[in-house]
Amino acid sequence: MAMTITEKILAARAGLKSVSPGDLIEVKVDLAFAHDVTAPLAIRVFEEIGAEKVFNRNKVALVADHFVPNKDIASAQQAKRMRDFARKHRIKNYFEVGESGIGHVILPEKGLIVPGMVVIGADSHTCAYGALGAFSTGVGSTDLGAVMATGEIWLKVPPTIRFEYTGRKRRWVAGKDLILYTIGLIGVEGALYSAMEFAGPVIRGLPMYQRFAMANMAVEAGAKNGIIEPDRETLSYVRERSTLKPRIFRSDPGAVYAKVIRIDVSRIEPQVAFPPSPANDRPLSTVGKVSLDQVFIGSCTNGWLEDLRDAARILRGKKAAPAPSSVRPAAGPAWAVTWGSSQRGKGPFRRRTAISSGAWGTRRARFISAIPTWRRHRRSWDALAGLTNYRWLLKNTRLRCCPRPSSLHVRTKYASLLGMSGA
Amino acid sequence: MKIEGRVWKFGDDVDTDLIIPARYLNISDGRELARHVFADVRPDFAGAVTAGDIIVAGRNFGCGSSREHAPLALKAAGIRAVIARSFARIFYRNAFNIGLPLMESGEAEELLQEGEKISVDLSTGKIENMTSHKTCSAQRIPDFMRNLVQTGGLVEHVRQNKLKKKTVRR
Structure with a gap:
């Protein structure tokens, strides 16, 4: 049969x-x-x-x-x-x-x-x-x-x-x-x-x-x-x-x-899924200009090393548009990156930071600090401390609302879980 | 295996967060959970539901998070069966695994109104409205799953059937 x-x-x-x-x-x-x-x-x-x-x-x-x-x-x-x-x-x-x-x-x-x-x-x-x-x-x-x-x-x-x-x-x-x-x-x-x-x-x-x-x-x-x-x-x-x-x-x-x-x-163009459901997707060209308050890269669907490479390829050398100062302090979007892999990368990935890119926020930063979820708490700190820009980042970007590395381990797929809402 | 009870009606896409809101998930006791079932959408439900009642709903009942608290809360509240046009897959498994039977029927939603008394035959899938005396049918529940419900759920089923040969503590 x-x-x-x-x-x-x-x-x-x-x-x-x-x-x-x-x-x-x-x-x-x-x-x-x-x-x-x-x-x-x-x-x-x-x-x-x-x-x-x-x-x-x-x-x-x-x-x-x-x-x-x-x-x-x-x-x-x-x-x-x-x-x-x-x-x-x-x-x-x-x-x-x-x-x-x-x-x-x-x-x-x-x-x-x-x-x-x-x-x-x-x-x-x-x-x-x-x-x-x-x-x-x-x-x-x-x-x-x-x-x-x-x-x-x-x-x-x-x-x-x-x-x-x-x-x-x-x-x-x-x-x-x-x-x-x-x-x-x-x-x-x-x-x-x-x-x-x-x-x-x-x-x-x-x-x-x-x-x-x-x-x-x-x-x-x-x-x-x-x-x-x-x-x-x-x-x-x-x-x-x-x-x-x-x-x-x-x-x-x-x-x-x-x-x-x-x-x-x-x-098929690159797709963007809008709230409230993954079925509510639109081709990129119809999305128009949307100002971003938060950016999330990673999750169990797209947390592969290669995904981060793709993101880096898009972001490299780019700079976020300054937000109108009437709306909020011009700090650019808040970023969270979760890397699902336990693999070590090469080049910029080797340093346990996921993406090296151009600027984000209105000032120039050397690194987007993706905190690998697989590292011990202290070692993440060390890895981050090695990035001289990290403290600068905390001071100058909206990440300062997340004072400790652990609070950056936010995964949107499970965002609802953070309120203990089940699997 | 016949069940008789009063109908509670719900619409489409009743998700597990509506059944038991996330803030109650630190509770694992069924009876305690039952006090908060449908707390946000129908606050009167938990107080008015009586043992033996039956929920009738539309499409995709139990969608959303796969939390098992949802079927558990329904069962503990006294709900004996849920009849819907369709169920979300993981909810479907979870419900049978804890001994709450679900039936799929496209007609039930139109035939049955809130508060009516109905009788449901789990083995044949026949649904009878005891108020209007009309009948309709649901898909037959496979024997295996009916047994699961009769045994009282997967834990009991495994304990009785699977672990006989292997080492069991009690």
Whole structure:
């Protein structure tokens, strides 16, 4: 029977010859992931179940990436709960401040995910790993607690919607633009319960970090998972990082799709999503002039080193327009940059500052101080202290409202979380 | 498995923050959460809801943050089932996992009015309006998930079925 890549992975891990959309199956999990917000609840469920040990200590990944360095006592306690659990169960893949980053960036980077795996994570953007040709989906804490205990999960096989991207990309159009355009096209419910399969020559030409951004946002269209067939790019990415054996699945030519949507990318401009939803996107040329109060670069969708390079390439040598002094002191926009990667860069990136650029604010500054989330608190300070301009920056820009490095670790995806609003 | 109860009606896109506002997320006790359910949009709800009531809503119920506090608060408030045109995916899983059944029906929203008494058959998906005596149907809940609800949720299900062979503390 002809199947899609999603169906093939699920069938293989459920021990079945074939599956069809709508089937309820129990699937073996290759990696279970949680972070400092969702893990404590999952751990409680794990204990309620009465399990004594995790199903496989090498197949659980816990990453402290939301409230690190801890912003208050409550978040420190959450982190401690996860750390204690990781120690007790000798979880191999436990990452915290000193060697961490944003989970969705560092797990692929550390080679924990390879094609053909089933990855279950207690975070809605877990679908990001589909970029490697794995089945990957987000769940709640109860599900994850049960997965940690049993190594299995119940799933309903999703119908697949295939998106075929053809044509020639315009300059500056990246994976993020393609996915925003797609979500704008189908709406935030457009792929509800479904698998989004991204295909076509344009996808094959995308670098990995842009594929991750696409799969990462599948959930914003309501999808269960986003997936891209592994190709040479995928395999070379995986081989550089992982010793795990990839299992390559590809959709059969006769596979049944709920829908096939063809998109000619040559018409797509860089996209801007406006409030209140990612589906409310507009082509850049229709946006007009918008004055910026805050700029945020990073997140789990775009926190790759390459994303920051792209941003640097755009910003280099530029200077922010002075704001009308009647509006506010002419300080330019406030910046926050979160770098998800635990990788060290080259050139200006080597110095643990993410972007070297021209000016921001009305005066000239040498560096935009991106504070890497993966460094120990003190070492971040040291790294920053090494930048003679840092104190100058604090004095002369709106960053002074964030007196300590830790308060710069603001991640907009989780901005709502800062008010403790759940995952 | 039949449920009878009074209808509470809601519209489209009821997100988890409406169900339980973010400021209550430091509470994990169900009964305490239940006191704040729909605190911002329908402050009268928590006081007036009685055990056995049923929520009827439009599209995309439970969208937004994947917090499990939302289905937990509904269940603890006494809600026995939610019928909606569609549900957000993670909410859907979370609800069944804690033993709160959800049903998808496109007709229910038109047929059922606030305060009416209805009867819902979880095994067949049949919905009967006991006030107007009209009926409509919802998609049948798969057996596996109905069992999940009957067992009382995923924790109980795993405890009973999955860990028998493995080491269990109690």
